[in-house]
Amino acid sequence: MGQIELKGVAKRFGDAEVIPPLDLKIEDGEFVVFVGPSGCGKSTLLRLIAGLEDVSGGKIEIDGRDATAERPAQRGLAMVFQSYALYPHMSVRKNIAFPLKMAKVPQAEIDAKVNNAAEILNLASYIDRRPGQLSGGQRQRVAIGRAIVRNPQAFLFDEPLSNLDAALRVNMRLEITELHNTLKTTMIYVTHDQVEAMTMADKIVVLQAGKIEQVGSPLDLYNHPKNRFVAGFIGSPKMNFMTGAEAAKHDAHEIGFRPEHIAVGETGDWKGKVTVSEHLGSDTFLHVDTEFGIINVRANGNVDVHHGDTIWMTPDRSKVHRFDAAGNTL
Amino acid sequence: MATQASRAAGRLMISPAVILLLMWMIVPLGMTIYFSFLRYNLLIPGENPFVGLENYSYFFTDPNFWPSLVNTLFLVGGVLLITTVGGVLLALLLDQPMWGQGIVRILVIAPFFVMPTVSALVWKNMFMNPVNGVFAWIANVFGLPAFDFLAHAPLLSIILIVSWQWLPFATLILLTALQSLDSEQLEASEMDGAGPLARFFYIMVPHLSRAATVVILIQTIFLLSVFAEILVTTNGGPGNASTNLTYLVYSQSLLQYDVGLGSAGGIVAVILANIVAIFLMRMIGKNLET
């Protein structure tokens, strides 16, 4: 079991209200991603759940029991830190065994569990080394191993991939997703990277300034963002926003089109001059200077358009996102 | 420093400093070794004949030699024990967020700035004095007889005085080390179920071992030659109860005007210091490797 419920949980540091009271329910076995810009309070929220910070108000329930006053170790959660937080003077084996040793598990059982974790995570070849002798990806695995052996109710990850290089990040992303499929344990994963959120999550929680902007599945957020912030945050390249006459055509204060919903051609609705074209092979990202400002377009991989070319664009008006003056979706 | 020419130029340019330093060290050492082989007493004018190891045999057979060697080791060991253990505890205390932290830290460092002679005199006259001292007064309050520290526990008293002087140094270094401990490591261990004691022994102590090594090595160098504190408090006594090697050399060369014997003692002290240093490096030097 690993069901976590936040009821009116709030956090203040002195006068600064980092997290206004919020409610959130995380179901057993779910992979939930907290995503939002840097400094929006994702880590703080995770640390509140972990018990590393005291709440300023509200209740945290784990599997239906009130865990608000419980110490971190009692909550049955395991955390993987951004810096990995491995113990530098212990070997990988001892690092992984540490939580079991603290729980006074018999040595034979410790050995069995550590070996099992080493097998799952493929780290047997460096199990007797110190963390200082490992690469970033290997340290990451050890940190996950240390979390696994505790057999926790839920895993908490705080930006675990942000210290890895791009290729390794993609790899570890897959491995963590696979791990979730194997263990079927609740996971809460914090990131500022919406690609990670979209690829890994069952459920995404978008945060801004401590407030929950929207909760939903990745495609839900992509297709039906509740407001302008979510619309702009989810999706890459970013959605194009327009106000004024264009918006008025759709009866809205502001409208948005995703870059992939704009077609490039010889003729069309809007004219613009290409400032940058990024040829990725599979796609071409165009930055086009128009009367509405810069517009991002995601075109076919073999579009032959370059810096300085003048092009015409036509949006797919059935896929428009409309917002009112307060930024809420109409 | 890539080319031959630049390397040669570099060597040439640092050579004056190196030569000066070498002379600074070699000349006094050489002269001490030379004197240690002479019969050379300032009270007996005339020839200073070469007598080989005579001075050394006198020094080693001096009834005060072995007691002073033991005293030296007790003094160094005692002060190291008190300052490292006390330093760790004080550092833990000072690391806690508290009101007036800055001022408290400065106060804790203060004893280090007091001259050894002054602090020893303060301890002797204001704390340990059996008539006027604070300790005597406290004993009096409880109706106990005053304890004459310097007469009845001279070595322990000196260990206390010297520890008081060096505690700030140890605290300062250990506090800096403690502050460099990654807080996520502590939080991780907290989540792993480690209580305060387990966190201290499994996370903090290993982290502090490097700084503690530095503290021990540096202090040992200075503690082997403690002198002023003994001179102004006990004068090495009663008897030889608080005489360490440095003080023994002093009493032989300066009180008895015997340059040869004093020099031999000095050389013995140097050799002893080196033995201790090698021993220490063997024992804890591996902590300094990454």
Ligand SMILES: Nc1ncnc2c1ncn2[C@@H]1O[C@H](COP(=O)(O)OP(=O)(O)O)[C@@H](O)[C@H]1O
């Ligand atoms: N211990 C603290 N004391 C005061 N302010 C803090 C503390 N921890 C975090 N904050 C503030 O809370 C806000 C959210 O921080 P954080 O949760 O780390 O953001 P995120 O992880 O989303 O980047 C930031 O503005 C940060 O300055």
Ligand SMILES: [Mg+2]
């Ligand atoms: Mg963060």
